[in-house]
Amino acid sequence: LDRENSLRDALAHGEFVLFYQPQFDITSGTLIGTEALLRWQHGREGLIQPSVFIPILEESGLIVTVGEWVLRAACRQQAQWQAQGLAIPRVAVNVSGKQFLKPNFADLVAGILHDEGLPASSLELEITETVLASNNQMCIDVLRQLKTMGIAIAIDDFGTGYSSLSYLKRFPVDVIKLDRSFVGECDINGEDAAICSAIISLARSLRLDTLAEGVERAEQLAFLRTEGCDSYQGFIAAPPLPAADLAAFAQKPR
Ligand code: G
Ligand code: G
Ligand code: MN
Ligand code: NA
Numbered sequence: 283l284d285r286e287n288s289l290r291d292a293l294a295h296g297e298f299v300l301f302y303q304p305q306f307d308i309t310s311g312t313l314i315g316t317e318a319l320l321r322w323q324h325g326r327e328g329l330i331q332p333s334v335f336i337p338i339l340e341e342s343g344l345i346v347t348v349g350e351w352v353l354r355a356a357c358r359q360q361a362q363w364q365a366q367g368l369a370i371p372r373v374a375v376n377v378s379g380k381q382f383l384k385p386n387f388a389d390l391v392a393g394i395l396h397d398e399g400l401p402a403s404s405l406e407l408e409i410t411e412t413v414l415a416s417n418n419q420m421c422i423d424v425l426r427q428l429k430t431m432g433i434a435i436a437i438d439d440f441g442t443g444y445s446s447l448s449y450l451k452r453f454p455v456d457v458i459k460l461d462r463s464f465v466g467e468c469d470i471n472g473e474d475a476a477i478c479s480a481i482i483s484l485a486r487s488l489r490l491d492t493l494a495e496g497v498e499r500a501e502q503l504a505f506l507r508t509e510g511c512d513s514y515q516g517f518i519a520a521p522p523l524p525a526a527d528l529a530a531f532a533q534k535p536r
Contacts, residue, residue, distance in 0.1 A: 289338060289339060289344055292322055292324070293344075293347065293351060298323070298348065300352065300359065301318075301319045301320075301321055301522035301525075302316040303515050303522040304519060304523075305513055306514055308503070308506060314513055315373060315406065316373055316374065316528060317374040317515060318352065318355075318359075319332065349378055350381070352376075356373050360372070360400055360405070361398045364400075368529060368533065369532060371404065372403070372406055372434070373404065374406040374436060375407055375408065376438065379416065382409055382413055383416070387424055388427035391405075391407075402431045403432045403434075406433070406434040406435070406436055407435055408437075408459065409435065410438050411438075411439065411449075425453055425454050434456040435456050437457070437459060439461045440458045440460060441464060442463060447484065450485075450488055451488070457492070457493055458485045459492075459493050459494075459495055460492060460494045460506075461495060462495045462496030465495060465496050466498075468502055469501035470501075478494070478506065478509060482511050486510060491512045492511045492512050493511075493512065493515065494511050494515075495515055496516050498517045499518060500518070503518060
């Protein structure tokens with residue numbers, strides 16, 4: 283309860299910040315967007331990673347309020363970058379299941395896009411397999427509403443959850459994010475390589491894009507490119523960066 287209260291205070295005192303990790307087309311190397319990632323800038327303890335506090339936000343239900351803040355802050359930042367003429371086509375925002383399945387989520391997103399003056403095509407929402415696995419009509423309805431608005435949907439951490447492949451057919455999604463746990467050793471471990479190849483070819487036959495997370499080495503990148511993966515993010519290019527650093531990165535010739 284103590285930690286819950288300090289997270290409530292963190293939101294009230296503006297201690298949450300977003301970092302942005304760039305994402306690239308794997309063939310051309312073009313910047314295709316960023317993923318917004320939450321950090322807690324703690325007064326005494328410094329920068330705290332989400333693995334420490336997201337579980338507490340989830341358990342307490344605070345993730346709904348914090349998630350709304352994240353969505354608004356990311357859309358505001360993206361609109362500002364676009365107004366400055368930076369070549370950053372879109373921002374991807376992580377959405378928790380609790381947030382996604384709250385009544386009127388699509389209306390909330392529409393309101394934020396309107397308030398911040400951001401086109402829907404500049405926003406991607408990342409949801410996990412677990413949300414899809416809850417497999418209710420509500421989930422399909424919300425996804426359809428978001429799609430109709432022009433928002434892209436990515437499945438985060440693909441392959442780590444319940445993995446019923448049938449929902450790739452039933453749910454309107456655009457992008458599959460290959461989880462770091464498979465990408466991490468795809469260049470040295472035959473099993474991980476097989477999993478990555480299988481997911482990429484499945485995605486292609488369903489006409490979905492693939493984005494590999496956690497790419498750290500040139501060998502991984504070469505393997506993924508050969509297999510036909512579309513895009514990537516990872517330390518090989520850049521870690522999650524403060525907004526100002528991301529803007530500088532986007533302006534740097536590569
Ligand atoms: O930035 P980092 O790799 O430490 O993030 C770890 C995980 O925390 C991410 O993969 C993501 O699942 C989760 N996460 C980060 N930011 C957010 C956020 O804004 N909302 C939600 N729901 N999860 C986030
Ligand atoms: O949404 P998701 O949980 O996948 O968030 C991505 C997380 O992975 C971020 O918290 C980020 O700090 C981390 N990350 C990003 N790139 C790399 C990478 O190349 N290697 C490793 N080990 N972690 C990464
Ligand atoms: Mn993510
Ligand atoms: Na992920």
